Amino acid sequence: MSPAAPLHADPGLQPERTVLSWGRTMMLFALVGAVFLRWLPHYGFWTVGLALSCAVVAGAIYATQRRRYTRQSRGIAAEQVEADVPAVLTTTVATVVLGLLGILAVLS
Amino acid sequence: MSEDPLRADPQRGRLSSRLLAHGQEPDPRFTLANERTFLAWIRTALAFLAGGVAVEAFAAEVFADPYRTVVSVLTISVGLLISVGAGMRWLNVERSMRLGHPLPMPLIIPVLSFASGVAMAVVIALVVLD
Numbered sequence: 709m710s711p712a713a714p715l716h717a718d719p720g721l722q723p724e725r726t727v728l729s730w731g732r733t734m735m736l737f738a739l740v741g742a743v744f745l746r747w748l749p750h751y752g753f754w755t756v757g758l759a760l761s762c763a764v765v766a767g768a769i770y771a772t773q774r775r776r777y778t779r780q781s782r783g784i785a786a787e788q789v790e791a792d793v794p795a796v797l798t799t800t801v802a803t804v805v806l807g808l809l810g811i812l813a814v815l816s
Numbered sequence: 817m818s819e820d821p822l823r824a825d826p827q828r829g830r831l832s833s834r835l836l837a838h839g840q841e842p843d844p845r846f847t848l849a850n851e852r853t854f855l856a857w858i859r860t861a862l863a864f865l866a867g868g869v870a871v872e873a874f875a876a877e878v879f880a881d882p883y884r885t886v887v888s889v890l891t892i893s894v895g896l897l898i899s900v901g902a903g904m905r906w907l908n909v910e911r912s913m914r915l916g917h918p919l920p921m922p923l924i925i926p927v928l929s930f931a932s933g934v935a936m937a938v939v940i941a942l943v944v945l946d
Binding site: 718720722723725726729730732733736737739740743744746747750780783784787788789790791792793794796797799800803804806807808810811814815 | 827828829831832835836841843844845847848849850851852854855856858859861862863865866868869870872873874885888889892893895896899900902903906907910
C-alpha cells in the first residue's frame with residue numbers, strides 16, 4: 709500500500725508550521741484557563757466562567773486544526789491562500805474579552 | 817490590473833473582501849508567516865494575562881493588598897494592549913503586502929519592552945522594600 713499523496717510540496721513546510729503555531733496558542737489558552745481556576749477560592753462565579761471560556765476557545769482551535777491544514781496546504785499548492793480574517797479577529801476578540809473580564813474580577 | 821476583489825475572486829469570504837479590499841493576493845507564504853507572527857504576539861499577550869492572574873492568585877504573601885491588585889491589573893492591561901496591537905498589526909501588514917507597500921513599523925515592540933522593564937522594576941521595588 710502506497711502512502712497517501714502529500715497535499716503540498718512546499719519545502720518550507722509553511723502549513724505545518726502555521727498549524728503548529730495555532731496548536732501552541734491553543735495550549736496557552738488552556739493554560740490561562742487553568743490559571744483562572746486558581747481564583748476559585750476568591751471569586752467562584754467569575755472563575756468558572758473564565759476557565760470555561762478559555763476551554764471553548766482552545767476547543768474551537770482544536771476543532772478547526774484539520775480544516776486549517778487542508779485549506780492552507782491546498783492554498784500553498786495553488787499559490788494562493790486567503791488570509792484567515794475570521795480566525796484572527798475571533799482570537800483577538802477572545803483575548804481582549806478574557807483580559808477585560810479578568811480586570812473586572814480583580815477590581816470587583 | 818483588476819481592482820475589483822469580488823470579481824477577481826468570488827471564493828473570498830465576506831470579512832476578507834471587506835477588510836482586505838484592495839490590492840492583489842500576496843505570496844501565500846507571506847500570508848501564513850503573518851498569521852504565525854500574529855499568533856506569537858497573542859501568546860505573548862496570553863502570557864501577560866496568565867501572569868496578572870497568577871499575581872492575584874499566588875502572591876498574597878509577597879505583595880500587600882493594594883499593590884497586588886495594581887500589579888495584577890497593570891500586567892493584564894499590558895496583555896490587553898498587546899492583543900489589540902497584534903490584531904491591528906496583522907491587518908496592517910496584510911494590507912501593506914497586498915498593495916506592495918513597505919511593512920509598517922512594529923509599534924507593539926516598544927510597548928512590550930517598556931512594559932517588561934516597568935514590570936520588573938515594580939517587582940524588584942516591592943520585593944526589596946517589603
